[in-house]
Amino acid sequence: MADEPLLSVRNLETKFHTDEGVVRAVDGVSFDVRRGETVCLVGESGSGKTVTGESLTRLVRSPPGEVAGGEIYFDGRDVLDMSDAELRDLRGGRVGHIFQNPQGALNPVYPVGWQIVEAIRLHEEVPKAEARARAVDLLNRVGIPEATRRFDDYPHEFSGGMKQRVAIAMALATNPALLVADEPTTALDVTIQNQILRLLEELQEEFDMSVLLITHDLGVVAEVADRVVVVYAGKVMERGDVFDVFENPSHPYTRALLRCLPGRGGRLDGIDGRLPSATDPPPGCRFHPRCDHAVDACRTGGQPPLYALSDDHDVSCVHYGPDGDPEVVRGDESAGSAVGPGDGGHVGDDAHVGDGGHDPDGESGDGGNEP
Amino acid sequence: MTRPILDVHELRKHYPVTEGVLRKEVGRVRAVDGVSFTVDRGETVGLVGESGCGKSTAATSLLRLEKPTGGRVVFDGEDVTGYDDRELKRFRRRAQMIFQDPTSSFDPRMSVGEAVAEPLRVHGMRDRNRRRAIVGDLLDRVGLDAADFDRYPHEFSGGQKQRIALARALVINPDLVVADEPVSALDVSVQADILRLIERVQSEFGLALLVISHDMGVVREICDRVAVMYLGEIVETGPTEEIFEDPRHPYTEALLGSTPIADPRRRGQGTVLTGDVPSPSDPPPGCRFHTRCPAVIPPDDYDVSSATWRAVLDLRLRVETEGIDLEAVEEYVTERGEAGPDAVTEAIREEFDVPPELPDATAERALSSALDAVVAGDREAAVERLAAAFPTVCRQRRPGFRLQGRDLDADQWTAIRSLRTWLAAQCNDDPQSVAALLAERESAGRRSADRSSDRRRQEDAGTPAERRRRVREAFGVPDRLPDGDAERAVASALDSLLSEDYEAAAATLYDAFDPLRAAACHLEADAPRDAPGDD
Helix, strand or coil: CCCCCCEEEEEEEEEEEECCEEEEEEEEEEEEECCCCEEEEECCCCCCHHHHHHHHCCCCCCCCEEEEEEEEEECCEEHHHCCHHHHHHHECCCEEEECCCHHHHCCCCCCHHHHHHHHHHHHCCCCHHHHHHHHHHHHHHCCCCCHHHHCCCCHHHCCHHHHHHHHHHHHHCCCCCEEEEECCCCCCCHHHHHHHHHHHHHHHHHHCCEEEEEECCHHHHHHHCCEEEEEECCEEEEEEEHHHHHHCCCCHHHHHHHHCCCCCCCCCCCCCCCCCCCCCCCCCCCCHHHCCCCCHHHHCCCCCCCEEEECCEEECCHHHCCCCCCHHHHCCCCCCCCCCCCCCCCCCHHHCCCHHHCCCCCCCCCHHHCC | CCCCCEEEEEEEEEEEEEECCCCEEEEEEEEEEEEEEEECCCCEEEEECCCCCCHHHHHHHHCCCCCCCEEEEEECCEEHHHCCHHHHHHHHHHEEEECCCCCCCCCCCCCHHHHHHHHHHHCCCCCHHHHHHHHHHHHHHCCCCHHHHHCCHHHCCHHHHHHHHHHHHHCCCCCEEEEECCCCCCCHHHHHHHHHHHHHHHHHHCCEEEEEECCHHHHHHHCCEEEEEECCEEEEEEEHHHHHHCCCCHHHHHHHHHCCCCCHHHCCCCCCCCCCCCCCCCCCCCCCCCCCCCCCCCCCCCCCCHHHHHHHHHHHHHHHHCCCCHHHHHHHHHHCCCCCHHHHHHHHHHHCCCCCCCCCHHHHHHHHHHHHHHHCCCHHHHHHHHHHHCCCHHHHCCCCCEECCCCCCHHHHHHHHHHHHHHHCCCCCCCCCHHHHHHHHHHHHHCCCCHHHHHHHHHCCCCHHHHHHHHHHHHCCCCCCCCHHHHHHHHHHHHHHHCCCHHHHHHHHHHHHCCCCEECCHHHHHHHHCCCCCC
16 A cells, blocks of 8 residues: 555546637646655646646536546545545645635635634544644744744735745645645745745655645756656646656657756747647647657647656657657757756856847947837 | 946935825835946846845836936936936937736737837827838837737737837837846746847847846846845845856845756755845844844854854844744743743743754853843843844944955945946036036035035136045045055046046946946955055
8 A cells, every 4th residue: 555656646637618618728647646755747827737736636616627537546545536525525634735825725804823723623623722732833833933922813914925834834734645735936035935845845744745736937846846747738748757857858848848947058948839729739749839849740649648768757759659769859959958067057158148249339220110 | 338328326215104194204115225236238237136125116216107215317428317207208218118917018909019109109200101110120020920010919928918018118219128027927938038039139229128037047047237136225236147156145145045946956955044024114224134144243252153143133133123922932831831931931942943052151141141031021121131242243234335356445435436427427418517516516515505605616626636636525535545446447537527528437437347246245344354455
C-alpha cells in the first residue's frame, strides 16, 4: 500500500457545456502525486490546470461543468464514485484547498479564528475549547504573530500575505493528506511569496502532506517541486522529475516556455500564435500549430502518447516515439540548455541590450508619424 | 552621454488623510517621498519595487496626471511641475503612458484604429485619411495589420491589445514613454514577444523609456539602468547588470533573492524577509527598511549574531509600536500548563525567536530587565530600557544617497543634484541670465530678504570668482569638494555656466555622475567615508 501513490489521476476529462459548444478544459490528463511530495501542475492561462485541481474533489460546478471521464483515485478510493456526503468529507477534510485570492476563502464578517474553529468542527467532533486551542496553534504555526490576540480579528485586518497564511491554516485544520494550492502566491509580492513558499515547505514536512501546486510560474516550480506536470490546452505535454524537466526539457512546448522567461540570459523568444480553440481543438498534438518542429505525424490522429524518456520523465511528442528522432527537437541551436549558464543563470553581456543597441537619434525612421 | 531628457529631482506626492466634515488633515500617506532619477534619450530605465512602494504614483506624478506635492521634474529643459494647462497639453504630446491592463485601457465601442488615432485628433490633426495612413503604418510596425483598423478591442487577445496600446502611445511620436507594468497581465509566452517589441520600437524611435515593474526578470531583460524603490523612496540606482550582479542595498539583495529562478539546482538560496511592508502613512523613522532588514546595524559593542540581533530588534520595535498583549501571552502560557513571570518572558522570547539567554552578558542584562518591565506592565520603562540598550543607527538617522566611488556625503551629492536640475531647467529657448537666476535663487533661499539688495546684487553679480562662490552658496555646494573628480566636474560646470552655456554646464554634471551607482544605506556610508578629505 505504501508504494501506491496518494493521488492517481488517469485520463481525466472535464467539460463545460456552453453556448459556443463543449469546452474540453481538461482532455485526458494523467499524473500521480506520491505521499509527501510536491507536484507542480504548470501551464499558461487556458491550459486547464485550475480545472484539473478543481476536478480532484469535484469542485467543478455542474452544470455547466462535468467531470466526464477518467479516474481519480485518492488514497485507494475512486473519487468519481463517491456520494455527495463522502465528497463533502473529502473536501476540506483529507484534501485541503487554497486559492490565489485568500479573500475568497475567508468570510469577511467572522473573525478568522472562528472560521478555523468551524473548519475543524465541520469534520471532527471536538469541544469548542479544544478546537479553539488547535486554531490558535495553527495560526501560530503558519507564522501569524501573536496568534492568541489575532484570533478575534477579522480578515480585513490582515495584509494579503497574512490572509494567505490564515487560509493555509484553515486548509490545514483537518490535517489533510493532500493540499491543492492553486496559484497561492500569484497575488503576492515576491518577498511575501518567498515567505509563503518556505512556509508551505515547512508545513509539508511537519504535517507529512502531499502538495499539488498549480502555477504558471516556472520560477516557483523550480523552487518547490519534486515533480512537474506541464499542461497545454487540456493535455499533458511533459511530466517528470523537476531536475529532468528543467535540465533536459524535451517537449518543444516546455522548451519554448523556458525560452520565454525574461532576465534569464540567452535569447528571449515568445511563442507565436495563439492557444487553440477549446471547443474545436486541432487534431494531433495540441501544440503543433505553434511548434517549430511539427511534422505531418504531429498533425493527425490524437495527442501523441507519453513516451518514457527515463523512469520518471515522459513526453508527449512524436519525435521521441519509435519513429521519431529526438535530435530534431534537441538539436535546435536556439534552444540550448533551457536553464541559464552554469555560473548562475545570469544574463550574459552579449545577450543584453546595452547602450550600443539604442540609436540616440530621436528622429530616425519615424517620419511618417509626425502629425 | 549628454543632458538626459528627463530629470526627476526629489519628487514627492503625499495624499492627505482627512477627518470630519471640515476635512481636517490628520495625517498623510507619503506615497512618493523624495525620489530622484534621470532618463536619457534612447535609454530604458526601470523603476522597480513591490506593490505599494510608490512606483506607479511616481510615474503618474512626473507625467502630471496627478499634481506632485513637491520636487522638480525637468523634461527637455523645462520644469514640468510649473506648467499651466496649455503647456501640459503640449507636454503630453511628448510624453505618453501605457498601462498594465490592456483591456480596460480601450473603449469597447471604439475601433482600434480610432483609438490609436485619437491622440492625433486631440492634438489637432483633422485630415482623416492622413490619420488612417499613419495608424495603419504604426499597426504594421507593432506586428498587427493595417487592415485591423476597423476591428474592435474584443477581437484581440491580451498581447495584441498591448501592441495596440503601444501603437497608441507612439502615434504622436513622443520622446518619452512611461510603461506601467506593461506585461504583467500577460502569459509568459506573450510577455516575451511584447518585451522584444518594446525593445525594438524603443531603438527604432529613439525613445526614452521608463518601465515600472515589480518583476525583476522583466527589468533585467529590457532596462539599461534601474532604480529600486521601497516605501516611497529610492534605495539604490545603477546600471542594471551591476545591480543584479552585486546589489549594494540589503533591500535590493532581498528582492533579488526572493525572485524565484527557473533552476531547481539553485532553490532555497535567497534571503527570506520577515514581516510585511509598513504603511506609507506612518513610515518608520531612519532607514525605512530597518524594520525588515536582515543586515540592520547593531551597536558596536554587542557580540550577537545578525539573526539574534534582528530578533531582539523586532522585539524592541514591537514593544515601542503596538506593545505586547500580556493577556494573550498569559493565556497562551496557561494553556501550556505553565505560570509565573518567568514562563511569560520565556514565551515572549519564543514568539520573537530570541534565544533564552543572549550570548552577550550586557545585552542579556538589559533585555531581561526590559522584559521584566513588560511583565510588570510598565511599558514606558520597557520602551526606555530597550531603546537605550539596543539602539541602531538605521532607526536614528535617515541614510542619504551616496555615490559609489566618490567621496561625497549625502548632502553634497544632493546639492550637486539640485544645481544640476536647476541648470537643466534653463536649457530651453528662453533662459534667464546668470545674475537674475542667482538673485531669484538667493532670495528664494532667504525667503523674505530685502528686495533692494537683491536688485543691487542682480545688477552687480561681482567678479567671476565671486559669482562662482555665490552659485555654490545658493545650492549648498561647498567651496572645495573633498572628492577630486567631483570638484573638477563642478568647477568645469561653473565655468560653462558663467559663459552662459547652460547646456554644457548641465551635460558636464550629468556625464560626471549619472553612470555611477548610488545607494542609500548606512552600511555604504561606513565603508569608504572615513578618509578625511583635504580641506
